[in-house]
Structure formats: C-alpha cells, structure tokens
Amino acid sequence: MAQGSHPAPPTGERRTSQAATVTPADLRPAPPQEMTGAEAIVRSLEHAGVDTVFGIPGGAILPTYDPLMDSTKLRHVLVRHEQGAGHAAEGYAYTSGKVGVCMATSGPGATNLVTAIADANMDSVPMVAITGQVAASLIGTDGFQEADIVGITMPVTKHNFLVTDPDEIPRTIAQAFHIAATGRPGPVLVDIAKSAMQARTTFAWPTDLDLPGYHPVTKPHAKQVREAARLLATARRPVLYVGGGAVRSGAAAELRRLVDESGAPAVTTLMARGVLPDTHPQNLGMPGMHGTVPAVAALQKADLIVALGTRFDDRVTGKLSSFAPHATVVHADIDPAEIGKNRRVDVPIVGDLREVIADLLPELAREHAQHGKPDLEHWWKQIEDWRETFPLGYSETEDGLLAPQHVISRIGELAGPEAVYVAGVGQHQMWASQFISHQRPGAWINSGGLGTMGFAVPAALGAKVGDPDRMVWAIDGDGCFQMTNQELATATINEIPIKVAVINNSSLGMVRQWQTLFYESRYSNTDLHTGHGTVRIPDFVTLAEAYGAAGIRVESKAEVDDAIKRAMEIDDRPVVVDFTVSRDAMVWPMVAAGVSNDEIQYARGISPAWDREE
Numbered sequence: 001m002a003q004g005s006h007p008a009p010p011t012g013e014r015r016t017s018q019a020a021t022v023t024p025a026d027l028r029p030a031p032p033q034e035m036t037g038a039e040a041i042v043r044s045l046e047h048a049g050v051d052t053v054f055g056i057p058g059g060a061i062l063p064t065y066d067p068l069m070d071s072t073k074l075r076h077v078l079v080r081h082e083q084g085a086g087h088a089a090e091g092y093a094y095t096s097g098k099v100g101v102c103m104a105t106s107g108p109g110a111t112n113l114v115t116a117i118a119d120a121n122m123d124s125v126p127m128v129a130i131t132g133q134v135a136a137s138l139i140g141t142d143g144f145q146e147a148d149i150v151g152i153t154m155p156v157t158k159h160n161f162l163v164t165d166p167d168e169i170p171r172t173i174a175q176a177f178h179i180a181a182t183g184r185p186g187p188v189l190v191d192i193a194k195s196a197m198q199a200r201t202t203f204a205w206p207t208d209l210d211l212p213g214y215h216p217v218t219k220p221h222a223k224q225v226r227e228a229a230r231l232l233a234t235a236r237r238p239v240l241y242v243g244g245g246a247v248r249s250g251a252a253a254e255l256r257r258l259v260d261e262s263g264a265p266a267v268t269t270l271m272a273r274g275v276l277p278d279t280h281p282q283n284l285g286m287p288g289m290h291g292t293v294p295a296v297a298a299l300q301k302a303d304l305i306v307a308l309g310t311r312f313d314d315r316v317t318g319k320l321s322s323f324a325p326h327a328t329v330v331h332a333d334i335d336p337a338e339i340g341k342n343r344r345v346d347v348p349i350v351g352d353l354r355e356v357i358a359d360l361l362p363e364l365a366r367e368h369a370q371h372g373k374p375d376l377e378h379w380w381k382q383i384e385d386w387r388e389t390f391p392l393g394y395s396e397t398e399d400g401l402l403a404p405q406h407v408i409s410r411i412g413e414l415a416g417p418e419a420v421y422v423a424g425v426g427q428h429q430m431w432a433s434q435f436i437s438h439q440r441p442g443a444w445i446n447s448g449g450l451g452t453m454g455f456a457v458p459a460a461l462g463a464k465v466g467d468p469d470r471m472v473w474a475i476d477g478d479g480c481f482q483m484t485n486q487e488l489a490t491a492t493i494n495e496i497p498i499k500v501a502v503i504n505n506s507s508l509g510m511v512r513q514w515q516t517l518f519y520e521s522r523y524s525n526t527d528l529h530t531g532h533g534t535v536r537i538p539d540f541v542t543l544a545e546a547y548g549a550a551g552i553r554v555e556s557k558a559e560v561d562d563a564i565k566r567a568m569e570i571d572d573r574p575v576v577v578d579f580t581v582s583r584d585a586m587v588w589p590m591v592a593a594g595v596s597n598d599e600i601q602y603a604r605g606i607s608p609a610w611d612r613e614e
Contacts, residue, residue, distance in 0.1 A: 058105025086116020122449025245309015
C-alpha cells in the first residue's frame with residue numbers, strides 16, 4: 001500500500017517563475033502493461049513529463065537504475081553527493097519551470113538528501129525526491145542501510161509517501177508531482193521499498209487524482225480584495241512588500257501594473273529580487289537585516305503594508321514587536337497558514353498571487369475613478385531624502401586587497417541581466433543581492449529560508465541544465481565552495497559549463513563579521529587558510545584543473561574585468577575564478593539580530609537620525 005505521512009497535504013503559496021509551464025502530472029490514459037515495479041517507476045516519471053533526474057545509485061534503488069538505463073526520455077545526471085542531487089533539482093526547477101527530480105538509495109543516501117529537501121521546503125521549490133527503501137519485510141528491523149526517511153522528512157516536506165505495493169507506484173508518483181507543483185509548491189518524498197521495485201505489477205497511469213482534503217485555494221475572496229483596494233487608494237504612506245510568492249506565481253507583469261497604478265513604493269525581499277526590475281523608480285530594493293535604508297525605513301514608517309507572497313520573516317521584520325508599528329496590514333498568500341502567523345493581519349487574502357493582483361487592479365482603478373488618486377507627494381519626498389542621504393555603496397579596502405563588492409558588481413555588469421546568478425550563503429550572497437542589478441524574475445537563485453552553505457555550485461549546475469541557453473554564474477564563498485565543490489566533476493563530465501566566482505576572503509566571512517561586531521574581534525575558528533599569504537589550502541585553481549575545469553586567479557583590481565571576460569568566453573567546460581578579496585569587508589547596511597529595524601546601521605557606527613516616535 002502507499003501510506004501518506006500527513007493526513008492531508010497543506011495548501012500553499014508559491015509556484016515557479018514560469019507558472020504556466022508547471023502543470024500536474026500528465027494524466028493521459030495508457031493501456032495496462034505488465035512490468036516490474038522498478039520499470040513502473042521509470043514509466044511513471046516519463047508520463048509525468050520528467051526529462052532530467054539527478055541522483056546516485058545504491059543497493060535499495062538499484063532495481064530502478066537498471067530500466068532507467070533503457071529510457072530514451074530521461075536523462076540521468078550522476079552527481080557526486082546526494083545533497084548535490086537535491087540542490088541541482090532545485091536549480092533545475094527554478095529555471096525550467098518544471099518539478100525538479102532527485103533520486104537516492106536508502107539509509108545514508110536518503111538522509112543525505114534531507115538538507116536539500118528542507119531547503120526546498122523553506123523556499124517553496126517544487127521537487128520530487130524518490131528514495132529506495134529496504135524490502136518491506138525488513139522495514140522496522142534496523143536492516144542494513146535502513147532509515148525511516150518518511151519519519152525523518154515529515155517536518156520538512158509538503159507531503160511524503162511510503163510505497164510497499166508495486167500496484168500503487170504510478171498513482172503515488174502522479175500524486176507526488178501534482179502536490180509538488182500546485183498550491184504552494186514544495187518538496188514531496190516518495191520512498192519505495194526494494195521489494196516493490198522487484199515485484200511484478202500491471203502498469204496503469206491514473207486518469208484522475210483523488211486527494212481528499214487537498215484543495216488549494218487560488219481565487220481570492222472578492223470582498224477582501226475590494227477592502228485591500230480601498231485601503232491602497234486612501235493610504236498616505238503605503239508600501240508594497242513583495243516576497244518570493246510573486247516569483248513563484250509568475251505575477252511579474254501584474255505586479256508591475258500594480259506598482260505603476262498605485263504609485264506606491266515597493267520593496268522586494270531576498271527571494272523576490274528581479275520580480276520588479278531594480279531600475280524601476282518605485283523599487284526601493286531589499287528590506288531587512290541587510291536591506292537598503294530606504295526599504296527598511298519605508299516599512300517602519302508606513303501607514304499601510306500590502307504584503308504579497310511573503311511571510312514576515314524575522315530577517316525582514318527584525319524585532320517583531322517594533323516592526324511597522326503604525327501600519328495597517330493587507331496580506332495576500334496562497335498558503336493560509338502564513339497569514340497572521342507572525343504579524344497580525346487586518347485584511348487577509350488567500351489565493352494565488354497572480355489572480356489576487358489581477359482582481360485587485362480593476363478594484364483599485366474603480367477606487368481611483370471614484371475618489372481620485374491619493375496624494376503621495378510628501379511620502380515620496382521623504383523617501384527620496386532617504387535615497388539621497390543613504391545610497392547603497394561601499395568603501396575601498398584598507399589592506400590593498402580586492403573589494404568583494406567591486407568584483408560582484410563587475411560580474412553583474414559584464415554578464416548582464418539575461419544571465420542567471422546563483423549564490424551560496426553569507427556575505428557574498430548579500431553582496432550579490434545588493435550589487436547585481438536584478439531585472440527579471442528567475443534570474444536570481446539562492447538559499448533564502450534555510451541558508452544552506454554549499455547550495456551554489458550544484459544549484460547552478462541544475463539551473464544550467466534547466467535553461468542551457470543562458471549563462472549561469474555561481475557566486476560562492478570559499479567556505480561554501482568547499483562543501484560541494486565535488487560537483488565540478490559532475491559539471492565537467494556532463495558538459496555543463498557553469499561559471500563559479502569564489503569570493504575568497506580566506507574566512508567564514510559572515511561569522512567573522514559578527515565576531516568583529518559582537519565578540520570583540522575574537523576570531524574563533526573562522527580562518528580557512530584558502531587565500532591570503534603564501535598558504536592556500538586548497539589552491540582553488542589547482543583544484544579546478546584537477547576536476548577538468550578551467551582555473552583563474554585574480555588578485556588585483558586591474559585583473560578583474562579580463563578574468564570575467566575570459567571566463568565568459570570559455571564554454572566547453574566549467575570555470576572557477578578565485579578572487580582574493582579582503583577579509584575585513586563587511587555587509588552594510590545591517591540590522592543586528594533581535595533588535596528593532598529602527599536601529600539599522602548604514603555603516604559601522606552610523607545610524608539614521610530619524611524620529612523613532614513618529
């Protein structure tokens with residue numbers, strides 16, 4: 001039988017950026033055919049429209065790898081670590097608009113997927129993970145390489161299944177793809193016993209899916225939409241607070257119209273960068289811990305916040321009790337569990353964000369026709385003053401080494417807005433969000449909610465497979481890079497020519513920044529010995545070449561542009577560019593953890609002197 005770990009899958013928020021291409025599994029009927037359960041898995045993936053699987057074989061999943069070899073529709077990319085398979089599936093989902101698929105064996109193979117599964121869950125990435133399990137007769141006996149992966153992943157999946165009956169394989173996989181892609185996207189695990197793979201079955205792809213309790217709401221309630229329009233048409237200090245749900249729902253065009261029609265400033269969270277072009281005059285940039293001063297200040301001083309596909313994350317709100325104290329809140333999200341979870345909401349709207357905004361636009365026009373557009377002149381005058389006084393920038397380094405912000409901004413300028421940028425986690429992630437001009441949805445990929453070091457290289461690999469005609473840059477730190485750089489072998493052998501920029505400060509940079517600011521510069525266990533002085537352990541250029549990739553080292557400002565251009569010209573193998581940068585560079589602005597956003601620092605020791613009682 002197939003056993004679901006949750007009574008009913010939760011509904012939820014975000015679809016992929018190309019929402020129209022994300023569909024439930026192909027439910028065309030097929031004539032019944034006798035085959036093994038393993039063959040049924042392969043056939044089911046084909047029927048679900050899968051073209052790429054990232055994975056590693058092992059004992060419990062081995063029966064499936066045999067018929068996989070004969071498939072003419074499925075490309076299997078052999079990764080070097082299961083975590084890499086999961087992140088590659090995420091990157092593929094971002095750029096292809098399809099459900100990403102990864103595969104692993106039982107026990108340690110399955111548990112190695114957990115980080116990537118949790119990452120996909122936090123960032124609402126549609127993914128199906130298929131794992132082998134020990135034979136049904138061994139489940140619960142602590143058999144060799146047995147792990148209760150269904151129980152382990154229950155808190156970090158949208159839904160999961162244990163399959164012990166081969167007859168249930170097609171329907172379960174069809175359900176998995178439907179759940180992963182609809183409502184709020186997320187990861188679904190299908191754990192299949194080896195005995196089910198080896199047994200004979202009659203394959204029949206389902207013509208309908210019966211999922212009691214799973215009915216994602218996409219159409220918003222008209223009354224709530226009308227109230228949101230009334231508030232937006234009458235507010236004097238409105239802010240559109242835009243999250244990753246706008247990307248997942250494919251709502252970029254609708255959002256652009258809403259911004260233009262409302263006249264309100266907009267802030268785009270780390271997960272929403274690019275959904276509204278950075279060059280749009282009403283885009284104040286990223287809010288939160290390392291957001292721009294205008295974005296943070298506008299939220300704090302707003303009298304109305306229209307939150308669109310976002311979840312009031314602590315990295316945005318700072319000390320929650322002091323966040324936006326004067327604001328009425330409209331919150332639109334496809335996941336009802338997110339509404340009111342962190343911040344009290346005055347107007348809750350459950351629905352797919354693309355449909356919410358599409359319904360909101362005519363209501364807003366009706367309000368404007370009846371009452372005229374609100375006078376936002378004073379609000380914009382205040383915002384422009386913040387923009388002029390606190391522009392995003394950086395200082396040159398004092399140690400003569402490269403400024404990482406300069407390196408990253410030049411990558412963005414030379415590669416342009418049509419490239420895909422994939423970041424790891426830490427200082428380089430924040431600088432990439434800040435100093436690359438993000439102009440289109442889906443061009444910015446990073447680990448936002450879970451903050452997974454090691455995300456960039458395998459996710460970039462998957463992103464390139466999902467959209468092979470675009471240039472893909474992985475912007476990584478020297479700490480992150482060492483966690484998953486073995487996937488360079490995957491990229492080389494499979495001819496996936498990603499570019500990797502290692503922002504090498506020879507440190508765990510963000511941890512070091514906190515040690516500088518909050519631990520009296522006591523640098524406990526943050527020196528990685530990768531880039532400064534004569535010691536380079538490892539030497540990233542030599543490492544790249546050992547993996548069959550091109551390796552380039554950059555140590556001066558004069559070399560930066562030429563190195564980026566050389567990397568962009570190499571298209572027959574991966575490229576690793578080792579940029580030796582200053583370890584003293586810090587990410588600014590900054591709101592320290594647990595304090596009010598009113599306490600934002602523009603630079604060390606410099607804070608805006610606004611009226612905190614306003």
